[in-house]
Amino acid sequence: MRDRFSSGMTLAWWHRVLLALWSLFLIAGFAFAFSLVPDQRGFGTHQQLGLPPCSFRTMFGIFCPTCGGTTCFSHFVRGQWWLAVKANPAVFLLALFCAAMIPWSWISIVKKRAVGFDDPATFVAWGLVVFCTLALLQWGWRLALT
Incomplete structure (x- = not known):
């Protein structure tokens, strides 16, 4: 029986170093997201970092494609997945992908x-x-919907 982990491109030593650094970067990103309190509105969590409100929303009065992204990650790391999906469904899928990248x-x-x-x-x-x-x-x- 073939080992399901036997396929894939061979990695040079520096590829493995980059993967280790990448996974540590992802872990740090999730830890950072945990340090933020998700904004109750479903967007705006990034303002805790001293960043301004979304320029797109301020100028045009509508959400941008990434509105709710930081809030989504902040909910995701707390296991509040439904709130994360409500904040930004696409970023929720990105968070799932990033979480899967760590063990991979x-x-x-x-x-x-x-x-x-x-x-x-x-x-x-x-x-x-x-x-x-x-x-x-x-x-x-x-x-x-708006």
């Missing part, structure tokens, strides 16, 4: 292979296309 990175480091991916660059490119498409679709949905 360490499994790949141990196996010395990009587990499950013969061409990680193509996967990342398609992932970006899918994420941007979902962000625009959920934005259109939000605009239609």
Whole structure:
């Protein structure tokens, strides 16, 4: 029987170092999101960092495609997944993907292979296309509901 972790591009030592750093960066990002209190409105959590309100919302009076993103991550790390989805569905999927990247990175480091991916660059490119498409679709949905 074939080991399900045996496929994937072989990783050089520096690929493994980058994956380790990437996973630590993701962990730090989740920890940082946990330090923020989710805004009750479903957007605006980023203002706790001293950032201004969303310029798009201020100028045009409508949500931008990423409105609610920081709030979404802040809910996500608390296990408040429904509130995270309500804040921004596309960013919720991004948070799920980032959470899955952490164990995948360490499994790949141990196996010395990009587990499950013969061409990680193509996967990342398609992932970006899918994420941007979902962000625009959920934005259109939000605009239609307001």
